[in-house]
Amino acid sequence: MLTDLVVALDIGGTKIAGALVDGKGRLLVRVQRPTPAQEDAETVMRAVEAVLHELALSPLWGRSTAVGIGSAGPVDASAGTVSPVNVPSWRDFPLVARVCQVTGALPIQLVGDGVAMTAAEHWQGAARGHANALCMVVSTGVGGGLVLGGRLHPGPTGNAGHIGHISVDLDGDLCPCGARGCVEGIASGPNIARRALEAGWRPGSDGDSSAAAVAAAARAGDTVATASFVRAAQALAAGIAATATLVEIDIAVVGGGVAGAGDVLFTPLRFALRKYATLRFVQQLTVTPALTGANAGLVGAAAAAGLGRRGAAAIVGA
Template identity: 80%
Template structure:
Protein backbone atom coordinates (compact mmCIF):
# COMPACT_ATOMS: atom_id res chain seq x y z
CA UNK A 1 0.00 0.00 0.00
CA UNK A 2 1.02 3.63 -0.32
CA UNK A 3 3.38 5.18 2.17
CA UNK A 4 1.15 8.25 2.59
CA UNK A 5 -1.10 8.43 5.61
CA UNK A 6 -4.83 8.40 6.21
CA UNK A 7 -6.66 9.79 9.20
CA UNK A 8 -8.93 7.42 11.10
CA UNK A 9 -11.71 7.98 13.62
CA UNK A 10 -13.21 5.30 15.88
CA UNK A 11 -16.42 6.64 17.41
CA UNK A 12 -18.16 4.81 20.26
CA UNK A 13 -20.39 5.57 23.22
CA UNK A 14 -17.42 5.83 25.62
CA UNK A 15 -14.61 7.39 23.61
CA UNK A 16 -13.76 9.06 20.32
CA UNK A 17 -10.32 7.95 19.16
CA UNK A 18 -8.35 9.31 16.22
CA UNK A 19 -5.08 8.38 14.56
CA UNK A 20 -2.84 8.90 11.56
CA UNK A 21 -2.23 5.47 10.03
CA UNK A 22 0.14 4.37 7.26
CA UNK A 23 -0.39 1.87 4.44
CA UNK A 24 0.97 -0.96 6.59
CA UNK A 25 -1.57 -0.40 9.37
CA UNK A 26 0.92 1.29 11.71
CA UNK A 27 -0.36 4.10 13.92
CA UNK A 28 1.89 7.19 13.98
CA UNK A 29 -0.12 9.78 15.92
CA UNK A 30 -3.04 9.31 18.33
CA UNK A 31 -5.68 11.53 19.91
CA UNK A 32 -8.66 10.71 22.12
CA UNK A 33 -11.56 12.37 23.93
CA UNK A 34 -14.36 10.94 26.06
CA UNK A 35 -17.71 10.81 24.24
CA UNK A 36 -20.21 13.19 25.90
CA UNK A 37 -22.83 10.59 25.03
CA UNK A 38 -25.67 12.07 27.08
CA UNK A 39 -25.22 15.62 25.78
CA UNK A 40 -26.64 17.21 22.63
CA UNK A 41 -25.36 16.41 19.15
CA UNK A 42 -23.21 19.53 18.83
CA UNK A 43 -21.35 18.68 22.06
CA UNK A 44 -20.49 15.26 20.65
CA UNK A 45 -19.34 16.88 17.40
CA UNK A 46 -17.11 19.27 19.38
CA UNK A 47 -15.32 16.22 20.84
CA UNK A 48 -14.82 14.87 17.29
CA UNK A 49 -13.48 18.25 16.15
CA UNK A 50 -11.11 18.34 19.15
CA UNK A 51 -9.69 14.94 18.17
CA UNK A 52 -9.26 16.07 14.55
CA UNK A 53 -7.68 19.32 15.75
CA UNK A 54 -5.13 17.43 17.81
CA UNK A 55 -4.24 15.22 14.82
CA UNK A 56 -4.02 18.31 12.59
CA UNK A 57 -1.46 19.77 15.02
CA UNK A 58 0.97 16.99 14.07
CA UNK A 59 3.63 17.71 11.45
CA UNK A 60 2.50 14.50 9.73
CA UNK A 61 -1.06 15.79 9.13
CA UNK A 62 -0.12 17.24 5.73
CA UNK A 63 0.49 13.69 4.45
CA UNK A 64 -3.06 12.57 5.26
CA UNK A 65 -5.19 12.73 2.12
CA UNK A 66 -8.42 11.07 3.29
CA UNK A 67 -10.33 10.05 6.43
CA UNK A 68 -11.91 6.76 7.41
CA UNK A 69 -14.58 6.69 10.12
CA UNK A 70 -15.80 3.61 11.96
CA UNK A 71 -18.83 4.56 14.06
CA UNK A 72 -21.20 2.86 16.44
CA UNK A 73 -24.41 2.38 14.51
CA UNK A 74 -26.62 2.21 12.81
CA UNK A 75 -24.79 4.27 10.21
CA UNK A 76 -25.98 5.23 6.75
CA UNK A 77 -22.96 5.51 4.48
CA UNK A 78 -25.16 6.34 1.48
CA UNK A 79 -26.47 9.46 3.27
CA UNK A 80 -23.30 10.13 5.29
CA UNK A 81 -25.26 10.04 8.55
CA UNK A 82 -24.98 8.22 11.90
CA UNK A 83 -27.57 7.36 14.56
CA UNK A 84 -25.62 5.48 17.27
CA UNK A 85 -27.97 3.72 19.67
CA UNK A 86 -25.79 4.76 22.64
CA UNK A 87 -25.42 8.43 21.59
CA UNK A 88 -29.01 9.76 21.69
CA UNK A 89 -28.00 13.29 20.56
CA UNK A 90 -27.01 11.92 17.16
CA UNK A 91 -30.00 10.84 15.09
CA UNK A 92 -29.42 11.10 11.37
CA UNK A 93 -26.43 13.31 12.24
CA UNK A 94 -24.58 14.44 9.07
CA UNK A 95 -21.17 13.27 10.30
CA UNK A 96 -19.50 12.86 6.89
CA UNK A 97 -20.34 16.42 5.84
CA UNK A 98 -19.26 17.86 9.22
CA UNK A 99 -15.93 16.00 9.21
CA UNK A 100 -15.30 17.08 5.63
CA UNK A 101 -15.93 20.71 6.68
CA UNK A 102 -13.68 20.37 9.72
CA UNK A 103 -10.77 19.06 7.63
CA UNK A 104 -10.88 21.42 4.67
CA UNK A 105 -12.70 19.07 2.33
CA UNK A 106 -10.78 15.80 2.67
CA UNK A 107 -12.65 12.76 1.24
CA UNK A 108 -14.41 10.76 3.98
CA UNK A 109 -15.30 7.05 4.06
CA UNK A 110 -17.89 6.00 6.70
CA UNK A 111 -18.51 2.42 7.88
CA UNK A 112 -20.13 0.83 10.93
CA UNK A 113 -17.88 -0.22 13.81
CA UNK A 114 -18.48 -3.95 13.17
CA UNK A 115 -17.42 -3.50 9.55
CA UNK A 116 -14.35 -1.50 10.69
CA UNK A 117 -13.21 -4.30 12.98
CA UNK A 118 -13.77 -6.76 10.13
CA UNK A 119 -11.57 -4.65 7.85
CA UNK A 120 -8.81 -4.67 10.48
CA UNK A 121 -8.96 -8.42 11.13
CA UNK A 122 -8.89 -9.12 7.39
CA UNK A 123 -6.03 -6.72 6.71
CA UNK A 124 -3.78 -7.46 9.70
CA UNK A 125 -5.42 -10.01 12.00
CA UNK A 126 -7.10 -13.40 12.37
CA UNK A 127 -8.91 -13.32 8.98
CA UNK A 128 -5.77 -12.44 7.01
CA UNK A 129 -5.46 -14.60 3.90
CA UNK A 130 -9.17 -15.54 3.93
CA UNK A 131 -11.27 -14.28 1.03
CA UNK A 132 -14.61 -15.05 2.72
CA UNK A 133 -14.93 -14.24 6.41
CA UNK A 134 -17.33 -13.09 9.10
CA UNK A 135 -15.89 -11.03 11.95
CA UNK A 136 -17.93 -10.42 15.08
CA UNK A 137 -17.70 -8.18 18.11
CA UNK A 138 -19.40 -9.76 21.11
CA UNK A 139 -19.52 -7.30 24.01
CA UNK A 140 -22.29 -4.98 25.26
CA UNK A 141 -23.93 -5.66 21.91
CA UNK A 142 -23.17 -8.07 19.08
CA UNK A 143 -21.99 -6.55 15.80
CA UNK A 144 -20.16 -7.84 12.78
CA UNK A 145 -19.06 -7.49 9.21
CA UNK A 146 -18.29 -9.55 6.11
CA UNK A 147 -15.42 -10.06 3.70
CA UNK A 148 -16.64 -11.66 0.46
CA UNK A 149 -14.51 -12.48 -2.56
CA UNK A 150 -11.49 -10.91 -0.89
CA UNK A 151 -13.14 -7.53 -0.37
CA UNK A 152 -14.87 -5.84 2.53
CA UNK A 153 -18.64 -6.04 1.95
CA UNK A 154 -20.20 -3.15 3.91
CA UNK A 155 -23.41 -3.08 1.85
CA UNK A 156 -25.13 0.08 0.60
CA UNK A 157 -25.50 1.72 4.02
CA UNK A 158 -22.40 0.26 5.71
CA UNK A 159 -24.19 -2.22 8.00
CA UNK A 160 -23.93 -5.57 6.16
CA UNK A 161 -22.95 -8.47 8.41
CA UNK A 162 -24.87 -7.21 11.46
CA UNK A 163 -25.21 -10.73 12.83
CA UNK A 164 -26.40 -9.61 16.28
CA UNK A 165 -29.88 -9.12 14.87
CA UNK A 166 -30.36 -12.45 13.12
CA UNK A 167 -33.20 -14.21 14.96
CA UNK A 168 -32.11 -17.63 16.25
CA UNK A 169 -35.06 -18.29 18.57
CA UNK A 170 -38.45 -17.87 16.86
CA UNK A 171 -40.41 -17.45 20.08
CA UNK A 172 -37.56 -15.93 22.06
CA UNK A 173 -37.39 -12.83 24.20
CA UNK A 174 -38.31 -9.51 22.60
CA UNK A 175 -35.15 -7.66 21.58
CA UNK A 176 -34.85 -3.86 21.96
CA UNK A 177 -34.44 -3.74 18.15
CA UNK A 178 -38.11 -4.79 17.80
CA UNK A 179 -37.53 -8.41 16.75
CA UNK A 180 -37.46 -11.59 18.86
CA UNK A 181 -34.79 -14.09 19.85
CA UNK A 182 -31.89 -12.17 18.30
CA UNK A 183 -28.31 -13.44 18.68
CA UNK A 184 -27.54 -10.28 20.70
CA UNK A 185 -30.44 -10.91 23.10
CA UNK A 186 -28.81 -14.25 24.03
CA UNK A 187 -25.06 -13.84 23.48
CA UNK A 188 -24.12 -10.29 24.51
CA UNK A 189 -22.24 -9.80 27.78
CA UNK A 190 -25.12 -8.17 29.71
CA UNK A 191 -27.51 -10.92 28.54
CA UNK A 192 -25.10 -13.71 29.58
CA UNK A 193 -24.90 -12.11 33.04
CA UNK A 194 -28.67 -11.47 33.24
CA UNK A 195 -29.44 -15.10 32.41
CA UNK A 196 -26.94 -16.43 34.98
CA UNK A 197 -28.45 -14.20 37.69
CA UNK A 198 -32.01 -15.22 36.74
CA UNK A 199 -31.02 -18.88 37.04
CA UNK A 200 -29.57 -18.41 40.52
CA UNK A 201 -25.88 -17.61 39.97
CA UNK A 202 -24.53 -15.58 42.87
CA UNK A 203 -21.71 -13.08 42.37
CA UNK A 204 -18.63 -13.33 44.60
CA UNK A 205 -17.88 -11.09 47.59
CA UNK A 206 -16.74 -8.28 45.27
CA UNK A 207 -20.30 -8.03 43.89
CA UNK A 208 -19.08 -8.15 40.25
CA UNK A 209 -22.10 -9.11 38.12
CA UNK A 210 -20.45 -8.76 34.69
CA UNK A 211 -20.11 -11.42 32.00
CA UNK A 212 -16.38 -11.52 32.86
CA UNK A 213 -17.33 -12.56 36.42
CA UNK A 214 -19.69 -15.21 35.01
CA UNK A 215 -16.83 -16.48 32.82
CA UNK A 216 -14.58 -16.76 35.88
CA UNK A 217 -17.28 -18.70 37.72
CA UNK A 218 -17.72 -20.96 34.69
CA UNK A 219 -13.97 -21.66 34.63
CA UNK A 220 -14.25 -22.66 38.28
CA UNK A 221 -17.04 -25.11 37.33
CA UNK A 222 -20.19 -23.26 38.46
CA UNK A 223 -22.92 -25.12 36.53
CA UNK A 224 -25.24 -22.11 36.13
CA UNK A 225 -22.39 -19.97 34.77
CA UNK A 226 -21.34 -22.78 32.42
CA UNK A 227 -24.93 -23.13 31.17
CA UNK A 228 -25.24 -19.38 30.45
CA UNK A 229 -22.10 -19.47 28.28
CA UNK A 230 -23.29 -22.65 26.57
CA UNK A 231 -26.54 -20.92 25.64
CA UNK A 232 -24.63 -17.90 24.29
CA UNK A 233 -22.35 -20.24 22.32
CA UNK A 234 -25.37 -22.00 20.85
CA UNK A 235 -26.87 -18.68 19.68
CA UNK A 236 -23.56 -17.61 18.15
CA UNK A 237 -23.15 -20.98 16.43
CA UNK A 238 -26.64 -20.78 14.91
CA UNK A 239 -26.02 -17.24 13.62
CA UNK A 240 -22.56 -18.11 12.25
CA UNK A 241 -23.86 -21.27 10.56
CA UNK A 242 -26.77 -19.35 8.99
CA UNK A 243 -24.32 -16.76 7.63
CA UNK A 244 -21.95 -19.43 6.29
CA UNK A 245 -24.83 -21.27 4.62
CA UNK A 246 -25.96 -18.06 2.89
CA UNK A 247 -22.63 -16.68 1.67
CA UNK A 248 -20.01 -19.45 2.11
CA UNK A 249 -17.60 -17.94 4.61
CA UNK A 250 -14.84 -20.30 5.77
CA UNK A 251 -13.76 -18.47 8.95
CA UNK A 252 -15.56 -16.61 11.71
CA UNK A 253 -13.52 -14.34 13.97
CA UNK A 254 -14.86 -13.39 17.40
CA UNK A 255 -13.63 -10.32 19.28
CA UNK A 256 -15.00 -8.09 22.03
CA UNK A 257 -15.07 -8.66 25.77
CA UNK A 258 -17.08 -11.90 25.60
CA UNK A 259 -14.65 -13.22 22.96
CA UNK A 260 -11.93 -12.97 25.64
CA UNK A 261 -13.66 -15.62 27.78
CA UNK A 262 -11.53 -18.27 26.07
CA UNK A 263 -12.42 -21.96 26.34
CA UNK A 264 -15.55 -21.21 28.40
CA UNK A 265 -17.00 -19.80 25.16
CA UNK A 266 -15.02 -21.51 22.38
CA UNK A 267 -15.36 -25.13 23.58
CA UNK A 268 -19.20 -25.12 23.54
CA UNK A 269 -19.12 -22.93 20.41
CA UNK A 270 -17.14 -25.52 18.42
CA UNK A 271 -19.48 -28.24 19.69
CA UNK A 272 -22.64 -26.28 18.76
CA UNK A 273 -21.22 -25.29 15.38
CA UNK A 274 -21.01 -28.96 14.43
CA UNK A 275 -24.77 -29.21 15.18
CA UNK A 276 -25.72 -26.26 12.93
CA UNK A 277 -23.08 -26.08 10.16
CA UNK A 278 -24.00 -29.46 8.68
CA UNK A 279 -24.05 -29.05 4.89
CA UNK A 280 -20.93 -30.21 3.03
CA UNK A 281 -19.86 -26.71 1.99
CA UNK A 282 -19.87 -25.28 5.54
CA UNK A 283 -18.31 -28.20 7.41
CA UNK A 284 -14.77 -26.83 7.15
CA UNK A 285 -15.80 -23.54 8.78
CA UNK A 286 -13.46 -22.53 11.61
CA UNK A 287 -14.08 -20.12 14.50
CA UNK A 288 -11.14 -18.29 16.05
CA UNK A 289 -10.55 -15.42 18.50
CA UNK A 290 -9.80 -11.94 17.15
CA UNK A 291 -6.19 -10.72 17.19
CA UNK A 292 -6.36 -6.96 16.72
CA UNK A 293 -7.28 -5.73 20.19
CA UNK A 294 -8.31 -2.18 21.05
CA UNK A 295 -6.85 -0.55 17.91
CA UNK A 296 -9.04 -2.63 15.57
CA UNK A 297 -11.57 0.17 15.01
CA UNK A 298 -8.90 2.70 14.03
CA UNK A 299 -6.94 0.30 11.82
CA UNK A 300 -10.18 -0.84 10.13
CA UNK A 301 -11.37 2.72 9.50
CA UNK A 302 -7.96 3.41 7.92
CA UNK A 303 -8.27 0.25 5.79
CA UNK A 304 -11.63 1.46 4.46
CA UNK A 305 -10.17 4.87 3.55
CA UNK A 306 -7.19 3.21 1.81
CA UNK A 307 -9.47 0.84 -0.12
CA UNK A 308 -11.61 3.76 -1.29
CA UNK A 309 -8.48 5.59 -2.42
CA UNK A 310 -7.25 2.55 -4.39
CA UNK A 311 -10.66 2.15 -6.03
CA UNK A 312 -10.51 5.81 -7.04
CA UNK A 313 -6.99 5.64 -8.47
CA UNK A 314 -7.12 2.06 -9.76
CA UNK A 315 -3.95 1.30 -7.77
CA UNK A 316 -3.50 -2.17 -6.29
CA UNK A 317 -2.82 -2.93 -2.63
Protein backbone atom coordinates (compact mmCIF):
# COMPACT_ATOMS: atom_id res chain seq x y z
CA MET A 1 0.00 0.00 0.00
CA LEU A 2 1.28 3.45 -0.87
CA THR A 3 2.01 5.65 2.12
CA ASP A 4 2.40 9.36 2.62
CA LEU A 5 5.81 10.97 2.21
CA VAL A 6 7.39 14.05 3.74
CA VAL A 7 9.56 16.49 1.81
CA ALA A 8 12.62 17.04 4.02
CA LEU A 9 15.20 19.83 3.75
CA ASP A 10 18.49 19.99 5.64
CA ILE A 11 20.08 23.43 5.25
CA GLY A 12 23.56 24.15 6.54
CA GLY A 13 26.58 26.25 5.77
CA THR A 14 28.18 23.56 3.61
CA LYS A 15 25.31 21.74 1.92
CA ILE A 16 21.62 21.96 1.15
CA ALA A 17 20.10 18.49 1.06
CA GLY A 18 16.58 17.38 0.30
CA ALA A 19 14.76 14.07 0.33
CA LEU A 20 11.41 12.37 0.06
CA VAL A 21 11.13 10.38 3.29
CA ASP A 22 8.62 7.65 4.06
CA GLY A 23 7.02 6.64 7.34
CA LYS A 24 9.86 4.25 8.15
CA GLY A 25 12.50 6.96 7.81
CA ARG A 26 13.76 5.74 4.44
CA LEU A 27 15.09 8.32 1.98
CA LEU A 28 13.40 7.27 -1.26
CA VAL A 29 14.84 10.17 -3.27
CA ARG A 30 17.79 12.31 -2.17
CA VAL A 31 19.25 15.48 -3.73
CA GLN A 32 22.11 17.71 -2.60
CA ARG A 33 23.69 21.01 -3.63
CA PRO A 34 26.58 22.95 -2.11
CA THR A 35 25.53 25.98 -0.09
CA PRO A 36 26.74 29.22 -1.69
CA ALA A 37 27.10 30.52 1.84
CA GLN A 38 29.07 33.67 1.01
CA GLU A 39 26.75 34.75 -1.79
CA ASP A 40 23.71 37.02 -1.61
CA ALA A 41 20.41 35.84 -0.15
CA GLU A 42 18.73 35.11 -3.48
CA THR A 43 21.63 33.00 -4.71
CA VAL A 44 21.35 30.85 -1.59
CA MET A 45 17.60 30.57 -2.05
CA ARG A 46 18.04 29.49 -5.66
CA ALA A 47 20.09 26.56 -4.42
CA VAL A 48 17.21 25.56 -2.12
CA GLU A 49 14.76 25.91 -5.00
CA ALA A 50 16.98 23.76 -7.23
CA VAL A 51 16.86 20.97 -4.66
CA LEU A 52 13.08 21.21 -4.39
CA HIS A 53 12.58 21.32 -8.15
CA GLU A 54 14.70 18.20 -8.62
CA LEU A 55 12.73 16.37 -5.95
CA ALA A 56 9.51 17.46 -7.65
CA LEU A 57 10.60 15.64 -10.82
CA SER A 58 10.18 12.33 -9.00
CA PRO A 59 6.88 10.51 -9.59
CA LEU A 60 6.77 10.06 -5.82
CA TRP A 61 6.43 13.81 -5.21
CA GLY A 62 2.65 13.62 -5.47
CA ARG A 63 2.50 11.48 -2.32
CA SER A 64 4.04 14.28 -0.23
CA THR A 65 1.77 15.57 2.51
CA ALA A 66 4.07 17.93 4.43
CA VAL A 67 7.44 19.68 4.35
CA GLY A 68 9.98 19.52 7.17
CA ILE A 69 12.92 21.96 7.28
CA GLY A 70 15.89 21.63 9.58
CA SER A 71 18.10 24.70 9.26
CA ALA A 72 21.25 26.03 10.79
CA GLY A 73 20.21 28.73 13.19
CA PRO A 74 19.09 30.64 14.91
CA VAL A 75 15.67 30.00 13.44
CA ASP A 76 12.32 31.52 14.34
CA ALA A 77 9.67 28.93 13.68
CA SER A 78 6.90 31.27 14.82
CA ALA A 79 7.85 33.79 12.11
CA GLY A 80 9.08 31.25 9.56
CA THR A 81 12.49 32.95 9.33
CA VAL A 82 16.10 31.85 9.62
CA SER A 83 19.34 33.67 10.44
CA PRO A 84 22.12 31.06 10.12
CA VAL A 85 25.39 32.26 11.58
CA ASN A 86 27.26 30.55 8.74
CA VAL A 87 25.09 32.06 5.96
CA PRO A 88 25.66 35.81 6.45
CA SER A 89 23.21 37.01 3.79
CA TRP A 90 20.28 35.26 5.46
CA ARG A 91 19.16 37.44 8.35
CA ASP A 92 15.49 37.03 9.25
CA PHE A 93 15.17 35.41 5.84
CA PRO A 94 11.54 34.32 5.18
CA LEU A 95 12.44 30.74 4.36
CA VAL A 96 9.06 29.19 5.07
CA ALA A 97 7.24 31.65 2.81
CA ARG A 98 9.76 31.12 0.03
CA VAL A 99 9.60 27.33 0.26
CA CYS A 100 5.79 27.59 0.23
CA GLN A 101 6.02 29.29 -3.15
CA VAL A 102 7.54 26.07 -4.51
CA THR A 103 5.63 23.44 -2.54
CA GLY A 104 2.20 25.04 -2.64
CA ALA A 105 -0.38 24.16 0.01
CA LEU A 106 1.71 21.58 1.86
CA PRO A 107 2.07 22.40 5.58
CA ILE A 108 5.61 23.33 6.57
CA GLN A 109 7.40 22.70 9.87
CA LEU A 110 10.64 24.63 10.54
CA VAL A 111 13.08 23.63 13.31
CA GLY A 112 16.72 24.22 14.08
CA ASP A 113 19.18 21.62 12.86
CA GLY A 114 19.90 20.45 16.41
CA VAL A 115 16.18 19.84 16.97
CA ALA A 116 16.01 17.95 13.67
CA MET A 117 18.89 15.71 14.73
CA THR A 118 17.09 15.12 18.02
CA ALA A 119 13.91 14.07 16.22
CA ALA A 120 15.94 11.61 14.14
CA GLU A 121 17.72 10.10 17.13
CA HIS A 122 14.47 9.71 19.06
CA TRP A 123 12.74 8.07 16.11
CA GLN A 124 15.52 5.93 14.65
CA GLY A 125 18.62 6.28 16.81
CA ALA A 126 20.22 6.14 20.24
CA ALA A 127 17.42 8.03 22.04
CA ARG A 128 14.69 5.67 20.82
CA GLY A 129 12.56 4.50 23.72
CA HIS A 130 13.69 7.32 26.01
CA ALA A 131 11.04 9.75 27.20
CA ASN A 132 13.50 12.46 28.22
CA ALA A 133 16.64 13.07 26.21
CA LEU A 134 19.12 15.68 25.07
CA CYS A 135 20.63 15.15 21.62
CA MET A 136 23.60 17.21 20.48
CA VAL A 137 25.48 18.02 17.30
CA VAL A 138 29.13 18.81 18.02
CA SER A 139 30.79 19.97 14.83
CA THR A 140 31.79 23.41 13.53
CA GLY A 141 29.22 24.60 16.05
CA VAL A 142 27.40 22.96 18.94
CA GLY A 143 23.63 22.58 18.76
CA GLY A 144 21.04 20.39 20.34
CA GLY A 145 17.43 19.58 21.03
CA LEU A 146 15.21 18.05 23.69
CA VAL A 147 12.70 15.25 24.00
CA LEU A 148 10.53 15.75 27.10
CA GLY A 149 7.72 13.48 28.17
CA GLY A 150 8.18 11.40 25.05
CA ARG A 151 7.65 14.29 22.65
CA LEU A 152 10.01 16.51 20.70
CA HIS A 153 10.21 19.89 22.45
CA PRO A 154 11.34 22.49 19.89
CA GLY A 155 9.99 25.44 21.86
CA PRO A 156 8.10 28.43 20.42
CA THR A 157 10.86 29.44 18.01
CA GLY A 158 12.28 25.99 17.23
CA ASN A 159 15.52 26.51 19.17
CA ALA A 160 14.89 24.78 22.52
CA GLY A 161 17.83 22.67 23.67
CA HIS A 162 20.48 24.87 22.03
CA ILE A 163 23.13 23.72 24.49
CA GLY A 164 25.99 25.30 22.55
CA HIS A 165 25.14 28.67 24.05
CA ILE A 166 24.95 27.67 27.68
CA SER A 167 27.72 29.51 29.50
CA VAL A 168 30.06 27.13 31.33
CA ASP A 169 32.95 29.57 31.92
CA LEU A 170 31.72 32.84 33.40
CA ASP A 171 34.97 34.65 32.61
CA GLY A 172 35.62 32.84 29.35
CA ASP A 173 36.14 34.12 25.85
CA LEU A 174 33.54 36.31 24.22
CA CYS A 175 31.27 34.22 21.98
CA PRO A 176 29.90 35.55 18.68
CA CYS A 177 26.46 35.24 20.26
CA GLY A 178 27.44 37.96 22.73
CA ALA A 179 27.82 35.83 25.85
CA ARG A 180 31.02 34.56 27.46
CA GLY A 181 32.30 31.05 27.97
CA CYS A 182 29.74 29.22 25.84
CA VAL A 183 29.98 25.47 25.36
CA GLU A 184 30.42 26.06 21.62
CA GLY A 185 33.42 28.32 22.20
CA ILE A 186 35.22 25.47 23.96
CA ALA A 187 33.88 22.23 22.49
CA SER A 188 33.32 22.92 18.78
CA GLY A 189 35.76 21.42 16.29
CA PRO A 190 37.41 24.72 15.25
CA ASN A 191 37.88 25.71 18.89
CA ILE A 192 39.39 22.36 19.83
CA ALA A 193 41.90 22.82 17.00
CA ARG A 194 42.53 26.49 17.86
CA ARG A 195 43.26 25.71 21.49
CA ALA A 196 45.63 22.87 20.57
CA LEU A 197 47.54 25.12 18.15
CA GLU A 198 47.78 27.89 20.73
CA ALA A 199 49.18 25.42 23.25
CA GLY A 200 51.93 24.28 20.89
CA TRP A 201 50.48 21.35 18.95
CA ARG A 202 51.59 21.28 15.32
CA PRO A 203 49.99 19.46 12.37
CA GLY A 204 51.76 16.67 10.57
CA SER A 205 53.37 16.83 7.15
CA ASP A 206 49.98 17.01 5.45
CA GLY A 207 49.25 20.33 7.19
CA ASP A 208 45.86 19.15 8.47
CA SER A 209 44.98 21.29 11.47
CA SER A 210 41.36 20.14 11.88
CA ALA A 211 39.81 18.74 15.04
CA ALA A 212 39.99 15.30 13.40
CA ALA A 213 43.78 15.72 13.10
CA VAL A 214 43.95 16.80 16.75
CA ALA A 215 41.96 13.69 17.67
CA ALA A 216 44.38 11.49 15.72
CA ALA A 217 47.30 13.09 17.53
CA ALA A 218 45.59 12.55 20.88
CA ARG A 219 44.99 8.93 19.99
CA ALA A 220 48.71 8.61 19.26
CA GLY A 221 49.57 9.98 22.70
CA ASP A 222 50.14 13.70 22.08
CA THR A 223 49.50 15.33 25.45
CA VAL A 224 48.67 18.78 24.09
CA ALA A 225 46.08 17.37 21.69
CA THR A 226 44.68 15.23 24.48
CA ALA A 227 44.36 18.25 26.77
CA SER A 228 42.32 20.14 24.20
CA PHE A 229 39.83 17.28 23.96
CA VAL A 230 39.69 16.95 27.73
CA ARG A 231 38.80 20.64 27.99
CA ALA A 232 36.09 20.20 25.35
CA ALA A 233 34.75 17.18 27.21
CA GLN A 234 34.57 19.18 30.45
CA ALA A 235 32.56 21.92 28.75
CA LEU A 236 30.17 19.41 27.24
CA ALA A 237 29.80 17.61 30.57
CA ALA A 238 28.99 20.84 32.39
CA GLY A 239 26.35 21.75 29.81
CA ILE A 240 24.83 18.27 29.81
CA ALA A 241 24.71 18.13 33.61
CA ALA A 242 23.07 21.56 33.79
CA THR A 243 20.44 20.44 31.30
CA ALA A 244 19.82 17.18 33.15
CA THR A 245 19.44 19.00 36.45
CA LEU A 246 16.96 21.43 34.93
CA VAL A 247 14.66 19.04 33.03
CA GLU A 248 15.64 15.53 34.23
CA ILE A 249 16.84 13.92 31.03
CA ASP A 250 18.18 10.38 31.38
CA ILE A 251 20.29 10.16 28.21
CA ALA A 252 22.50 12.54 26.25
CA VAL A 253 23.22 11.58 22.65
CA VAL A 254 26.25 13.19 21.00
CA GLY A 255 26.69 13.29 17.23
CA GLY A 256 28.45 15.45 14.66
CA GLY A 257 31.99 15.43 13.34
CA VAL A 258 33.69 15.89 16.72
CA ALA A 259 31.89 12.82 18.07
CA GLY A 260 33.85 10.89 15.44
CA ALA A 261 36.85 11.21 17.76
CA GLY A 262 35.35 8.29 19.68
CA ASP A 263 36.98 7.46 23.00
CA VAL A 264 39.25 10.51 22.72
CA LEU A 265 36.11 12.52 23.44
CA PHE A 266 33.75 10.11 25.19
CA THR A 267 36.15 8.76 27.84
CA PRO A 268 36.94 12.18 29.36
CA LEU A 269 33.32 13.26 28.80
CA ARG A 270 31.94 10.40 30.87
CA PHE A 271 34.60 10.98 33.53
CA ALA A 272 33.81 14.70 33.75
CA LEU A 273 30.08 14.07 33.84
CA ARG A 274 30.49 12.19 37.12
CA LYS A 275 31.92 15.39 38.61
CA TYR A 276 29.09 17.64 37.40
CA ALA A 277 25.99 15.41 37.51
CA THR A 278 26.14 14.84 41.26
CA LEU A 279 22.55 15.05 42.49
CA ARG A 280 20.84 11.71 43.02
CA PHE A 281 18.23 12.23 40.31
CA VAL A 282 20.84 12.78 37.58
CA GLN A 283 23.49 10.28 38.64
CA GLN A 284 22.17 7.60 36.28
CA LEU A 285 22.47 9.89 33.25
CA THR A 286 24.21 8.16 30.35
CA VAL A 287 26.08 9.58 27.37
CA THR A 288 26.21 7.72 24.09
CA PRO A 289 27.18 8.37 20.44
CA ALA A 290 24.48 9.18 17.90
CA LEU A 291 23.43 6.47 15.47
CA THR A 292 21.60 8.18 12.59
CA GLY A 293 24.71 9.47 10.82
CA ALA A 294 24.96 11.87 7.91
CA ASN A 295 21.25 11.77 7.06
CA ALA A 296 20.10 12.70 10.56
CA GLY A 297 19.08 16.19 9.45
CA LEU A 298 16.81 14.89 6.70
CA VAL A 299 15.29 12.10 8.76
CA GLY A 300 14.75 14.50 11.64
CA ALA A 301 13.22 17.21 9.48
CA ALA A 302 10.73 14.62 8.23
CA ALA A 303 10.04 13.49 11.79
CA ALA A 304 9.47 17.07 12.92
CA ALA A 305 7.01 17.61 10.08
CA GLY A 306 5.16 14.48 11.13
CA LEU A 307 5.04 15.70 14.70
CA GLY A 308 3.58 18.99 13.56
CA ARG A 309 0.76 17.27 11.68
CA ARG A 310 -0.13 14.14 13.63
CA GLY A 311 1.43 14.11 17.09
CA ALA A 312 4.46 12.36 18.49
CA ALA A 313 3.21 8.79 18.18
CA ALA A 314 2.76 9.06 14.43
CA ILE A 315 6.44 9.30 13.55
CA VAL A 316 8.77 9.91 16.48
CA GLY A 317 8.37 7.12 18.98
CA ALA A 318 6.45 4.95 16.53
